[in-house]
Amino acid sequence: MTITGTSDIETSSTPYLRGKYAICGIGETSYRRGSDQTTRSLATWAVGNAIADAGMTAADIDGMLSYSSGDSTFAPHVANDLGIRLNFYTDIYGGGSSTECLVGIAMGVIEAGMCNTVAIYRAMNGYSQVRIGGTGSRSAAPINGDQIHHRAYGWQSAGQLFAPTFMRHMYDFGTTPEQVAAVKVAHSKHASNNPKAFYRKRYSIDDVLSSRMICKPLHLLDCCVETDNATCIIVSRVDRARDCPRKSAIIQAVAGRVSKPRGDIHLHYQSGPISTVAGHYARDILWPNAGVGPEDIDITGSYDAFTFTTMLQLEDYGFCAKGEGGEYVSNGTIELGGKRPNNTAGGHLCEGYTHGMNMVIENVRQLRGEADDSCPLGADGRPQHTYDYSEGGCRQVRDVELTANLGWAHPGAGSAMVMARDHQ
Amino acid sequence: MPVQGEYMGMLLTIDDLDGENRAYFDYCAGGEFRLQRSRNSGLLRYPPTTACPWTGERESDWVVVEGKGTVHSYGEVHHAIQRAFKGKVPYLILLVELDTQKGRPSEHDALRVGGNLVASDGSFASPEQIRQVGIGTRVRMVMSEVAEGLALPQWTVDEQAEQPLSPWRYPQE
Numbered sequence: 027m028t029i030t031g032t033s034d035i036e037t038s039s040t041p042y043l044r045g046k047y048a049i050c051g052i053g054e055t056s057y058r059r060g061s062d063q064t065t066r067s068l069a070t071w072a073v074g075n076a077i078a079d080a081g082m083t084a085a086d087i088d089g090m091l092s093y094s095s096g097d098s099t100f101a102p103h104v105a106n107d108l109g110i111r112l113n114f115y116t117d118i119y120g121g122g123s124s125t126e127c128l129v130g131i132a133m134g135v136i137e138a139g140m141c142n143t144v145a146i147y148r149a150m151n152g153y154s155q156v157r158i159g160g161t162g163s164r165s166a167a168p169i170n171g172d173q174i175h176h177r178a179y180g181w182q183s184a185g186q187l188f189a190p191t192f193m194r195h196m197y198d199f200g201t202t203p204e205q206v207a208a209v210k211v212a213h214s215k216h217a218s219n220n221p222k223a224f225y226r227k228r229y230s231i232d233d234v235l236s237s238r239m240i241c242k243p244l245h246l247l248d249c250c251v252e253t254d255n256a257t258c259i260i261v262s263r264v265d266r267a268r269d270c271p272r273k274s275a276i277i278q279a280v281a282g283r284v285s286k287p288r289g290d291i292h293l294h295y296q297s298g299p300i301s302t303v304a305g306h307y308a309r310d311i312l313w314p315n316a317g318v319g320p321e322d323i324d325i326t327g328s329y330d331a332f333t334f335t336t337m338l339q340l341e342d343y344g345f346c347a348k349g350e351g352g353e354y355v356s357n358g359t360i361e362l363g364g365k366r367p368n369n370t371a372g373g374h375l376c377e378g379y380t381h382g383m384n385m386v387i388e389n390v391r392q393l394r395g396e397a398d399d400s401c402p403l404g405a406d407g408r409p410q411h412t413y414d415y416s417e418g419g420c421r422q423v424r425d426v427e428l429t430a431n432l433g434w435a436h437p438g439a440g441s442a443m444v445m446a447r448d449h450q
Numbered sequence: 451m452p453v454q455g456e457y458m459g460m461l462l463t464i465d466d467l468d469g470e471n472r473a474y475f476d477y478c479a480g481g482e483f484r485l486q487r488s489r490n491s492g493l494l495r496y497p498p499t500t501a502c503p504w505t506g507e508r509e510s511d512w513v514v515v516e517g518k519g520t521v522h523s524y525g526e527v528h529h530a531i532q533r534a535f536k537g538k539v540p541y542l543i544l545l546v547e548l549d550t551q552k553g554r555p556s557e558h559d560a561l562r563v564g565g566n567l568v569a570s571d572g573s574f575a576s577p578e579q580i581r582q583v584g585i586g587t588r589v590r591m592v593m594s595e596v597a598e599g600l601a602l603p604q605w606t607v608d609e610q611a612e613q614p615l616s617p618w619r620y621p622q623e
């Protein structure tokens with residue numbers, strides 16, 4: 027074989043690994059407050075459930091990744107407890123946007139021949155131990171060096187840190203509190219059709235606007251729930267995934283974590299416009315690599331740490347024009363029965379808080395046509411969906427072909443992933 | 451010895467080895483607002499860092515910067531997270547765009563400095579004062595001594611400046 031000048035062009039695979047990897051297993055614990063379990067125990071349940079969902083055994087898993095922020099257990103512990111010997115593992119520091127980022131890393135390490143199948147988990151007692159809202163022991167932690175520039179001003183929790191981004195969007199584009207509240211209304215509607223959601227009550231715009239103010243522009247009901255739970259997804263090559271008994275979700279593209287200029291959590295305000303978030307940059311990787319655009323997507327999973335984060339990301343990933351996010355989230359588009367529902371399980375606002383992974387799990391279920399709602403099970407054990415989205419009913423979307431997950435770390439950083447239905 | 455002080459129930463520490471923050475807060479304690487200016491690019495940066503974020507150069511000088519600017523955005527805290535702040539609600543977190551270097555080195559760049567809205571004596575602003583302030587309000591910096599040898603930059607309404615007729619505030623009061 028003659029080596030030519032173009033030998034650095036890889037022609038044996040589709041561009042950017044598009045369609046070469048899949049999520050073939052999903053697992054979770056219940057979403058609750060008061061787990062009465064360690065994060066190690068929660069993780070063991072979630073990873074074990076995902077292995078069972080994939081129809082695999084411990085011997086089939088040889089890679090493991092996890093993310094946490096000093097509040098969880100590490101991969102070697104969980105692998106040990108499940109009898110898994112690892113050829114690759116690492117635990118990273120991170121919260122929101124880690125899920126999609128780690129899927130990308132899993133694809134990379136499998137592609138590099140370092141392992142074959144990777145379990146990615148997040149285990150947290152976000153209510154019972156390290157509270158996600160920043161109250162309890164986290165609120166009294168000593169403050170050093172760089173942190174003085176914000177925490178000393180009572181500018182510490184996620185809501186407080188992000189508030190200037192949210193407020194400036196209202197100023198720049200005339201976004202109203204009513205428009206943003208529609209995100210909670212939609213997600214609570216979805217959660218009411220999700221038996222495992224922590225909050226299953228449907229809320230109105232007035233409910234959101236009359237809930238107590240936490241940090242303007244955030245009312246209580248603009249903020250996510252704190253729960254205890256663990257979640258897991260299993261990433262493998264498509265050819266291996268097709269040996270699994272259930273349908274896999276094919277990974278079309280991953281972007282991130284992508285940052286804004288000067289995009290760390292404390293510095294991103296130096297780079298404007300501050301009402302623009304990292305999705306503005308991530309979309310230039312996500313859509314070309316996936317070979318589709320926002321108009322092709324059937325369901326979104328835009329991270330809802332707050333109502334605003336869902337809106338900002340949908341806008342900056344191009345689901346609507348810049349500045350029109352308020353209209354987009356309030357005109358029915360993002361609700362079940364609408365053109366492109368968002369967070370059909372209820373997301374972080376209602377189902378439970380997992381730093382993003384439950385939204386990926388939901389989209390895998392939607393692509394399989396197996397949303398775990400209250401619809402009756404058929405003889406084959408699969409839900410017989412009614413597509414009646416009234417309270418307590420169905421939450422499966424018809425004929426889902428493509429989903430997009432938009433992970434949020436903070437205004438300056440995010441990750442995203444496009445998945446497709448497997449027709450084989 | 452590290453600079454250390456107790457403020458609002460928080461133990462604030464600046465370690466000796468944290469040269470940039472040490473210099474910044476030492477100037478604050480002396481009543482001066484100084485930022486690093488890169489020797490070659492001439493660009494100021496905030497907060498203190500080791501390199502110029504636009505050129506990567508590590509040589510800089512601490513220069514006095516005028517503490518005046520416009521409220522670029524804000525958050526208004528009604529449910530405090532840190533215990534000692536619970537007695538201060540509502541309080542404002544201001545993101546102030548300095549006049550100095552606004553729109554440089556590119557259109558949307560600016561030195562944006564955080565802080566609380568305080569009265570001219572450095573005490574937390576009253577609810578009445580808070581209701582007068584929003585996006586567009588002109589503010590000036592006051593150095594607030596919070597512990598022995600430790601001061602924080604804070605913001606108060608600039609009485610000398612021309613103010614907008616009605617600064618933009620979140621619609622629900």
